[in-house]
Amino acid sequence: MSSTPVTSRALYADEDGKLVIRQVPFPEPQEGELLIKVLYSGVNPADTKIIEYFGLKNYVIGTEFCGEVLESKILASTSFKVGDIVAGTLSGGQNPPLRWGTHQEFMTIVASWAWKVPENLPPHVAAGLSIVGLTAATGLFNDIGLPLPPIVAKGTPDEGVAAPEGTLVIWGSATSVGMAAIQFARAARVSSIIAVASSKRHEYLKTLGATQCFDYSDTDVTKKVKSALQPTKGTIWAFDARGSPESQVLLKKAIPQHDKTVLASVMLGGDPEYRAIMGARHFDVEFELPGGQKMAWPKDMAAADRHWRGFRWAVENYGAPGGYVPAPIRVFEGSGEDAIKEVYNVKNMSTFGKLVLKHPLK
Template sequence: MAAVQFARAARVSSIIAIASSKRHEYLKTLGATQSFDYNDTDVIEKVKSALQSTSGTIWAFDALGSPESQVLLKKAIPQHDRTVLASVLLGGDPEYKAIMGARHFDVEFELPGGQKVVWPKDMAAADRHWRGFRWAVENYGAPGGYVPAPVRVFEGSGEDAIKEVYNVKNMSTFGKLVLKHPLK
């Protein structure tokens, strides 16, 4: 949801979202120009068709961050001279750039299995990050500004909290989940 809003603030002319059909109208209020249902059997062809006439760079962002979502998104991008694939998933498809917000210093992670992920210091990227962050803070909740993700506070037992976390993982809920402590 934040990615759609930042794209709108950056004046991206075409913002395509692949999401549950229940979320399409909400995503359009955030700035999506077109939305496609990931449950639609023709979703890949529909997105390809929507992108076919793109003359500029296609910026494709996998916000779910799973190997399956990376494969789906990659299949939905038509042959194009300028395509940038990005994802929140670390260590996935090597054609995707992993996203890192803090770029004013070197960042290095070692993943299970020994794979290292490194982001070298990049002051130009750090400046873009902070300009976006300042925009979100200055326009928080304002008309046409940044709208935070819906938040649901869960109060209950630890066992039920685990079920709620799995519901988020399985995408059967929407927005952010906060677990109120102490759990009962």
């Protein structure tokens, strides 16, 4: 940059938890951090849901991005250089520093949390891949316990293991996480994948790897899914990619009596029979509920290694025959005020595919 800006234009949760446009101080990277010019930031339902659920306020929202590495005093202490295009995800815990929010013009990220974007991966796609990919990968390869895809399993206990036996059922298969989970499961050699989603998405989900599809709006959907699961040999893996109390109830209702069943959900703090999927395990995450109760997920580098390996399959096989197909991407270019409306639409899950914001916002 020819001159350092004074501020960074950001989507900000104010004192009341309301999203507003705010000029925040230009970020100053701390030791081990990269200074980033944000090109695109990925929008997720959690961007706004956590504001309400945990009573968060006075911070820049957003936890994933793609951007350009800028010159800084401490850049030499990292493995990156000026001009590198990187992507990544940041800790979504309580009271993050302003410099960590991704829905802004400039930000910082701990260098070890970032990954260099390969030439085969467009920046706007990379911006929306981290949260989706890591959530699906940690859900399948840590919480549910599927073996890693053989191509990324070298040097792990999963190297050379047989294909998993069982059926994976995904409620909310047409969500971005659901579509990623279908493809990761296919790469992990799961031969039976049941997708529960709107009927208008069924043919598309089959191209990703779903073997059976059911319409969640069908009044008999739980009975039909239960019937399809009855002959399962091995394990029934149940993945709630929708992440709501209702989806947890319906998915559990669709599971027949079976010797081996594992349930996992992207909803945190829901039904205790579900394993709560924390999208990234390479940093500590802690929230405090309005009543004072704390929820914490300490970093787990063994789990992080597994989700990074699964995620790597998506990055390295993007666009390849039989490789990874990202959720349909929609790039928003416009005013900050209109961007706020788009972010709330994602919270309400009223859109299909993945939304990314192009920066700077107008």
